[in-house]
Amino acid sequence: MDSNGRWVCLDVGETLIDETRIWSLWADELGVPRLTFLAALGAVIARGGEHRDVFPIFGVDDWEGRLPAIEAAYGGFTSSDLYADALRAIAGLRGAGHEVAVVANQPAARSAELRSIGIDVEVMAMSESLGVAKPQPAFFERCLEMMGSPAPGSVAYVGDRVDNDVMPAIRAGMRAVWLRRGPWGVIQELPEDVRPALTVSSLDELVERIGEVWEGSTR
Numbered sequence: 001m002d003s004n005g006r007w008v009c010l011d012v013g014e015t016l017i018d019e020t021r022i023w024s025l026w027a028d029e030l031g032v033p034r035l036t037f038l039a040a041l042g043a044v045i046a047r048g049g050e051h052r053d054v055f056p057i058f059g060v061d062d063w064e065g066r067l068p069a070i071e072a073a074y075g076g077f078t079s080s081d082l083y084a085d086a087l088r089a090i091a092g093l094r095g096a097g098h099e100v101a102v103v104a105n106q107p108a109a110r111s112a113e114l115r116s117i118g119i120d121v122e123v124m125a126m127s128e129s130l131g132v133a134k135p136q137p138a139f140f141e142r143c144l145e146m147m148g149s150p151a152p153g154s155v156a157y158v159g160d161r162v163d164n165d166v167m168p169a170i171r172a173g174m175r176a177v178w179l180r181r182g183p184w185g186v187i188q189e190l191p192e193d194v195r196p197a198l199t200v201s202s203l204d205e206l207v208e209r210i211g212e213v214w215e216g217s218t219r
Contacts, residue, residue, distance in 0.1 A: 002020065002070055005054040005150065005154055006097075006098050006099070006150075006155070006156070006214065007098065007099045007100070007101055007147050007150060007154060007156070008099075008100050008101070008152045008155075008156045008158060008206075008210065009095050009100075009101040009102070009123075009155055009156065009157045009158065009174075010090075010101070010102045010103075010104075010109065010121075010146070010158050010159075011102075011103075011104045011157075011158060011160065011161075011165055011179075012102060012104035012106050013104065013105075013106070013160070014116070014160040014179070014181055014182025014183070014184065014185060015083075015086075015158060015159055015160055015179055015203070016033075016082060016083060016086045016102065016114070016119065016203075017081050017082060017083070017086075018081055018082070018083055018182075019081075019158055019182065021074070021080075021081060021184060022070070022074050023037065023038060025040065025047075025070055025073050025074055026070060028073075029066055029069060029070055029073070030055075030058050030060060031131055032058055034196060037054070037058075037166055038183075040054050040057045040058070041054045041183060042183055042187060043057075043127065044057070045183050045184055046186045046187050047166050047187065048163075052072050053145075057122035069104070076095060076109065076110070076113040077110060077113040077116075077117055078117065079117045079118070080209065081117075081120075082117060083181075083202075083203065085202050085203040085204045086119070086203060087118050087119070088117065088203075088204070088207075089103055089204060089206060089207050089210050090120070090121060092148045092207035093111075093206075093207060093210065094212065096207070096210065098210070099122045099123075099147070099197065100121040100122055100123075101121055101122060101123035101124065101143065101146065102114065102123070102124045102125075102148070103123065103125050103126075103130075103139075103142075103143045103146070104126060104127065104134075104159075105126075105127040105133045105164070106126040106127060107126060107128050108126050108128040108129040109126075110126050111124050111125065111126055111129070122147075123146045123147055125142075130206060134164040134165065134168060135163060135164045135167065135168035136168075137168065137172060138168060139168075140157070140168060140172035140174065141170075141172070143155075143157070143172075144172075146200070151173075152172055152173030152174050153173055153174070153175065154207035154214075155174045155175065156174065156175040156176075156177050156197065156198075156213045157169035157172075157174045157175070157176055157177065157209070158177040158179055158203075158206060159177075159178070159179060160178070160179045160180070160181060160182045160184050160185035161184045161185070161188065162178065162184075162188045162189070162190055162194070163188070164184075165178070166178045166190070166194065166196050167191075167194055170194065170196070175197035175198075175213045176196040176197055177197060177198045177199070177200065177206060177213060178196040178198070178199045178200070179201075179202075179203070179206070180199060180200070181201060181202065182202050197212075197213045197214075198210075198212050198213050
């Protein structure tokens with residue numbers, strides 16, 4: 001690949017992977033109708049909470065103890081969990097001369113699972129293996145280190161969450177791309193003083209408009 005020295009770093013959940021299946025399994029595990037559970041999750045997101053805040057709504061305090069049962073039922077990522085534009089977007093970005101990374105808040109095992117379903121990128125790592133997670137600044141520092149320490153402004157970080165992706169990526173000096181899909185991407189709103197380099201509704205749109213991320217830049 002003829003690299004132009006610019007990187008595109010992709011999140012996983014609601015960027016490459018549609019998380020509907022795992023949230024549905026959580027509803028089933030708790031004995032809650034799926035629509036009710038998903039509505040509660042949306043309410044938690046709307047008030048600025050984290051995913052863990054949905055469980056007390058249903059009187060569940062031991063949700064972490066249920067993780068092994070959920071993981072066993074889930075069985076890891078499969079090709080059916082990939083968004084339809086995931087593989088072609090990676091191919092399109094690489095074909096346009098960009099190097100691609102996938103670094104996200106996920107269990108360490110997800111790296112092998114992603115590779116097994118066709119995610120082929122230059123750099124891949126999950127927060128569990130890194131020992132640091134978003135939105136901590138150290139997460140984005142590690143991202144840059146794994147890419148070979150490029151100038152932060154030559155890296156576009158693509159994710160669905162304003163709090164975990166857009167804002168900390170901007171603080172790290174990267175070009176933040178807000179992908180507006182999935183619960184967080186649809187429900188969250190940007191603070192008035194936060195301006196991502198680009199906002200898109202799909203990875204196909206990202207490929208079409210990636211040049212806008214660096215408009216006016218000398219890199």
